[in-house]
Amino acid sequence: MLIFTNYPIAALLVICVAGLLPVAFARERVSRDAAFSTFNASIGGRLLSATPHALPCFSNYDGHAVTPDPQACSAVQKGYDFQAYRSLFYGNTMSGAWEACLTKHESCLLDYTDPSNPLAYNGTECNQGSISEYYLEVQEASDVIAALSFSNATGIPLSIKNSGHDFFGRSTKKGSLALWMRNLTSLGYHEAFVPTGCPSECTSYQAITAGTAATMLDVYQFADQHNVTAVGGFSTTVAWHGGFVMGGGHGLLSPVYGMAADHVLEYKVVTPDGQFRIANKCQNSDLFWALRGGGGGTFGIVLEATSWVEKQLTMQVANYTVGYTSEEAQEFYEIVVNNTVKWSSEGWGGFVGPVVGYYMINPLITLAEATSSLKPLSDFVIATGGNFTLQTVPSWMGFFNAHPGLDIGGVPAVPGSRLIPKETFECAEGRSELTSLMVNNPSVNVLLTPPALFNASANGTSFTPAWRCSLWHLAGLSGWNYNTTTDEIKQTFETVHDLAETMKTIAPNSGSYFNEADVYESNYEESFWGENYPALLKIKQKYDPNGLLDCWRCVGWKGQSSENFECYFDLF
Numbered sequence: 001m002l003i004f005t006n007y008p009i010a011a012l013l014v015i016c017v018a019g020l021l022p023v024a025f026a027r028e029r030v031s032r033d034a035a036f037s038t039f040n041a042s043i044g045g046r047l048l049s050a051t052p053h054a055l056p057c058f059s060n061y062d063g064h065a066v067t068p069d070p071q072a073c074s075a076v077q078k079g080y081d082f083q084a085y086r087s088l089f090y091g092n093t094m095s096g097a098w099e100a101c102l103t104k105h106e107s108c109l110l111d112y113t114d115p116s117n118p119l120a121y122n123g124t125e126c127n128q129g130s131i132s133e134y135y136l137e138v139q140e141a142s143d144v145i146a147a148l149s150f151s152n153a154t155g156i157p158l159s160i161k162n163s164g165h166d167f168f169g170r171s172t173k174k175g176s177l178a179l180w181m182r183n184l185t186s187l188g189y190h191e192a193f194v195p196t197g198c199p200s201e202c203t204s205y206q207a208i209t210a211g212t213a214a215t216m217l218d219v220y221q222f223a224d225q226h227n228v229t230a231v232g233g234f235s236t237t238v239a240w241h242g243g244f245v246m247g248g249g250h251g252l253l254s255p256v257y258g259m260a261a262d263h264v265l266e267y268k269v270v271t272p273d274g275q276f277r278i279a280n281k282c283q284n285s286d287l288f289w290a291l292r293g294g295g296g297g298t299f300g301i302v303l304e305a306t307s308w309v310e311k312q313l314t315m316q317v318a319n320y321t322v323g324y325t326s327e328e329a330q331e332f333y334e335i336v337v338n339n340t341v342k343w344s345s346e347g348w349g350g351f352v353g354p355v356v357g358y359y360m361i362n363p364l365i366t367l368a369e370a371t372s373s374l375k376p377l378s379d380f381v382i383a384t385g386g387n388f389t390l391q392t393v394p395s396w397m398g399f400f401n402a403h404p405g406l407d408i409g410g411v412p413a414v415p416g417s418r419l420i421p422k423e424t425f426e427c428a429e430g431r432s433e434l435t436s437l438m439v440n441n442p443s444v445n446v447l448l449t450p451p452a453l454f455n456a457s458a459n460g461t462s463f464t465p466a467w468r469c470s471l472w473h474l475a476g477l478s479g480w481n482y483n484t485t486t487d488e489i490k491q492t493f494e495t496v497h498d499l500a501e502t503m504k505t506i507a508p509n510s511g512s513y514f515n516e517a518d519v520y521e522s523n524y525e526e527s528f529w530g531e532n533y534p535a536l537l538k539i540k541q542k543y544d545p546n547g548l549l550d551c552w553r554c555v556g557w558k559g560q561s562s563e564n565f566e567c568y569f570d571l572f
Ligand SMILES: Cc1cc2nc3c(=O)[nH]c(=O)nc-3n(C[C@H](O)[C@H](O)[C@H](O)COP(=O)(O)OP(=O)(O)OC[C@H]3O[C@@H](n4cnc5c(N)ncnc54)[C@H](O)[C@@H]3O)c2cc1C
Pocket: 094, 159, 160, 161, 162, 163, 164, 165, 166, 167, 170, 171, 181, 212, 232, 233, 234, 235, 237, 238, 239, 240, 241, 242, 243, 244, 245, 247, 248, 249, 250, 251, 295, 296, 297, 298, 300, 301, 302, 303, 406, 407, 408, 515, 516, 551
C-alpha cells in the first residue's frame, strides 16, 4: 500500500471554500501554485510549465499583452501542419480541437490552411485553453507514483499525454497536472520471450518490448532491422503501446494478423492505487485483459509493453487513384460492397476513401491471384480515369516507406464511425443501404481492417466483440478552422453525430471503435465494449478505488457534469 505524502495544501483548500468569493479565488491560485511547488521539490525540480505552442505568434495571452517572437513564430508556422514537428511540444495536440477549451472559446490556433496567415494571430488573443500549465516528462515509475499521490492529496486531476493524437481530447485536461510520456521510447527484441512469472515451459514468442511512446515509425524500422513485422497502425507518429493498443489498434494487416491488442504479452504499468505492476496472463491477468481493449487513460499509466511479432511478410499491394464522376460513384461503391466478403475471405486489408487513401494489401496470396481478385476494381478504376498499381512488396517496411500514412497535424477535426458486421454484406438490403450511405456521403472512408481471418483466443481482449464479426470500420471526419464560431463548431459535432447515428441504423447490433468514434457516441458503454463492460467496470474500481483517472466516455467515466469536462459542449 502506498503511503501518500501529506500535503498541508489540502487543508488550505478547505479554508478557501469558506472565504469570500474573490478572496477565495486568489487564495486558491496561491494554494495551487504552492501545491505544485511542493510537488516540484518532491520530484527533484523537474516540473515544467507549458504555454500553447503557437503563443510566440501572438501579442495577447489570456488577456494581457505579450511580445511576439517572430523567429519562434516562424518556426511554429513552418511546422504547424506536420505531426513530427508538433510531437516536439507539450503545448499542443495533433488535432487543434483539443488544445482549445471549446465551451469557453479559448484557443491559440493558427490557420491550418496557411499557417502564415496573420489574420489568425494579429490582433487576436491566445489562450491557454486545455493545455496544462504544469507537466512532467515521465522517466520512471516513481514519477508516476508521485503524481498519483499529488493528485490524491490535492484533488488536482491528472492528464496523460503520449503522442497527443486522441480524437476525444483525452490527452489534455484544463487545469490538470500532465504526465507526458514521450521520453519512454526504448526498444528491445526477443527471440524467445516468456512473460514474467509464467512457467518456462510456457510457449515463448518472437517479440518486441517498446516503451509506451515509441512511435509506429520507430517500431516498424526496429522490427524490419530484426527481419520481423510489427502489427500496428497507419501513421508515423501514433504511439504503438499507448492509447492506440489499449483501445484495440487496427491496421492494414489486422484482417489476417489481428488487432494490436491481440499481440500484447505483457504490460509494465503503475495502477492508480500507486502500485507498479507487471500484467500478463500469469499475474494481474484481469488488468492485462482490461489493458487489451478497455482503453487508455483508465486502468493505469503504462510505461512499456511487449508484443509478439510476425515473420517478415511478402505482400501484394494495390494502390490507386480514382477519377470517377459522381454519376459513377454508385457503381464504384457497389463493386467495393459486393466484393467485401470475398476479399476478406482471401486476406485483403484495405482503405477506400478521400482521407485515408486507396490501398489493398494481402500477405496470403500470389500476384496472379491478387490480379484476378481485384479485377472488377481495377477495370472500373482504369475505365473511369483513375490509375491502378499492383505489385509484390517484400516487407511491411517497404510498403510503409512509400506510403507512410496521413500527416494531418493541426487540423481541428472529429470523427464518427461504426463497425459493419459481415451479416450486413450477406443480405441485399444491407448492401444497398451501405452503397447509398457511401454515395450520399462521399467523404466517408471504408477501412477494411477488422480482424476477419484472425483466430483470436477466447476472451483475450476487452474491446467490443463486434470487431470479430466485422468486415468494415466505417469512418467519417469533420473539421473546422481558427476562426470558426462556437455555434458552427457545435454544428460540426452535431453533423458527425448524426452521421454516426445513421451508420448505427445500418448496423444496430454492432459496435464502434473507442479510439475513432463520435465524441457524443450514444450508449457508448455498449458501443465500445459490449458484454465486456460490467467486468471492465469492476476492474476499474479495483485498481482505481479513488477514481483518480477519468476520461471522456472511458470505463467508469464520471460524466459530463464533472468539472474535468468543462471544455466539452453539453450536446445530446
Ligand atoms: C493521423 C492519425 C492516424 C491514426 N491511425 C490509426 C490507425 O491506423 N489505427 C488505429 O487503431 N488508430 C489510429 N488512430 C487513432 C489512435 O488510435 C488514437 O488517436 C489514440 O488515442 C492514439 O494513442 P496515443 O497514445 O498515441 O495518443 P494520446 O492522445 O497521447 O493518448 C490517447 C489516450 O491514451 C492515454 N494514454 C496514452 N499513453 C498512455 C499510457 N502510457 N498509459 C496510460 N494511458 C495512456 C491518454 O491519456 C489518452 O486518453 C489515428 C489517429 C490519427 C490522428
